[in-house]
Amino acid sequence: MIEKFIESEANAKFKRWKKLARDARAVRKERATLMEGIHLMQVALESGCRVNAVLIDADRATREARELALELCRKSGADLFALSPALYDQLSPVEHGVGVMCEAAVPPAPADDAWKSADALYLDGVQDAGNAGTLIRTAVAAGVRVVAASPVAATLWSPKVMRAGMGAHFGAVFIENITPEAFRRVYRGRIYAADARGGEDLFLAADDVAEGPVCWLMGAEGPGVSDAGLEAADRRFYIPIEAACESLNVGAAAAVCLFDTRRRRFARRGS
Numbered sequence: 001m002i003e004k005f006i007e008s009e010a011n012a013k014f015k016r017w018k019k020l021a022r023d024a025r026a027v028r029k030e031r032a033t034l035m036e037g038i039h040l041m042q043v044a045l046e047s048g049c050r051v052n053a054v055l056i057d058a059d060r061a062t063r064e065a066r067e068l069a070l071e072l073c074r075k076s077g078a079d080l081f082a083l084s085p086a087l088y089d090q091l092s093p094v095e096h097g098v099g100v101m102c103e104a105a106v107p108p109a110p111a112d113d114a115w116k117s118a119d120a121l122y123l124d125g126v127q128d129a130g131n132a133g134t135l136i137r138t139a140v141a142a143g144v145r146v147v148a149a150s151p152v153a154a155t156l157w158s159p160k161v162m163r164a165g166m167g168a169h170f171g172a173v174f175i176e177n178i179t180p181e182a183f184r185r186v187y188r189g190r191i192y193a194a195d196a197r198g199g200e201d202l203f204l205a206a207d208d209v210a211e212g213p214v215c216w217l218m219g220a221e222g223p224g225v226s227d228a229g230l231e232a233a234d235r236r237f238y239i240p241i242e243a244a245c246e247s248l249n250v251g252a253a254a255a256v257c258l259f260d261t262r263r264r265r266f267a268r269r270g271s
Contacts (some may be wrong), residue, residue, distance in 0.1 A: 005058060009086040017055070017103060024155035027106065028176075034159045036092055036101035041068050045106060050105040051076035055091070055214055058082035061099030069100050078102070090122045093160050107211045108158045117188045120146035120215035121258065123153045123228040124180060126250060127220060133164020134251035135218065135248035137244050140171040142258035146217075148175040148183055148225075180217070180232035189213025190234045193225045194257050199236030202260060209235075210264035216257045221250050 002144065006014055019026035020034050027033050032052060035044055044051055045068075054069045054076075061069070074079050083091070121139040126132050132154040136147055147156065156159055156174050175183075184191065189212055193199070217233055219225035230236065238258050241248060248256070 002208055003080045003082060004050045005084075008085060009087065009090075013081065014083070017091050020103065020158055021093070024158045026159050027155050031106045031108075032103055033106055033162060034091060034101050035162055036094070036097055036159065037163065038064060038068060038098055038100070040162065040167060041065075041072060041100055041102060042171060044104055045072055045075060045103055047170040049107070049170065051078045052103040052105060053078050053081055054102045055081045055083055055088070055100070057085055057088040057097075057099030058252050059085050060088075065098040065100035069102075072102060081212070093163055097269045107173075108231050111176060115146045115173055115175065115210055116186050118146050118212050119144045119189070119213055119261075120187065121254065122180070122183060122191070122215055122217040123147065123149040123227075124217055124218040124226050125150055125157075125223065126153050126218065129154050129160035130164045131157060131221065131250050133161045133166070133168075134162070136165040136172060137168040138251060138255045138258060140168040142255070142262050144258060145172050146175065146215075148178055150179060150229075151177045153220075160204055180226065180228040183215075184232035187213075187215055188216055191215045191217055191232055192257070193217045193219075193233035193236045194239070194253050195219070195225050195230070195236045196238055196253075197224060199238050199242050202237040202257065203240055205237065207268060208265045210261045214261055216254065216261070218250050218254050218257075219234070 020032060054073050056069050069080060115246050139147055149156055156176055161167055194216060217229050239253060
């Protein structure tokens with residue numbers, strides 16, 4: 001492990017990290033991302049992901065952050081870089097962080113076809129990073145290990161999405177940049193669109209809706225599921241909510257749909 005101090009914006013490594021922090025295209029091109037904070041650093045330690053570099057705020061990193069940085073360097077063999085506060089702030093997604101992050105390699109998409117026969121969640125144009133991270137976290141919590149995303153959706157491995165996902169990324173595999181039509185052609189299960197505009201009442205549906213691999217397709221807040229998404233879906237469901245509430249946040253809606261499927265399966269096992 002070698003500790004290096006960086007204080008110039010002209011430094012080549014800093015320029016690379018700044019692109020990863022701010023440009024989702026760089027994350028896709030470089031197949032690397034930034035993970036900031038104690039929790040995500042601990043996840044990096046436990047998951048065994050490939051760590052390329054460990055970064056700390058030279059002046060403000062907490063003792064816990066420094067100790068975690070050193071441990072991650074020892075385990076991964078990555079070098080430690082101490083950045084001036086001005087540079088670190090340009091990379092951090094939060095204003096008052098603990099002063100530690102790492103550059104990690106983005107895992108490759110699954111090489112086999114197993115994901116095509118597994119439960120899945122499809123993000124149809126969900127662009128908000130916070131919503132995308134929440135959806136990933138919700139999917140993993142519900143036992144769904146495949147998350148797919150349309151070409152216009154948020155980059156799932158971007159730093160802001162990772163922060164919102166709270167480490168759930170390493171419990172799933174991702175199929176990005178796939179259109180609803182292309183996903184429909186290869187997916188071997190049934191696709192259900194969650195659509196507040198109409199369809200079948202989810203709570204009145206027969207329990208056979210939970211049979212076999214199921215993919216829930218969630219649209220962006222505002223426009224909802226796209227026309228292409230609706231065409232790709234086998235069935236369309238709405239969540240019956242009170243008239244006093246216009247709609248649910250996409251993360252809340254996904255939680256209802258995913259855990260409804262999980263509940264029905266548990267109930268059938270116990271019957």
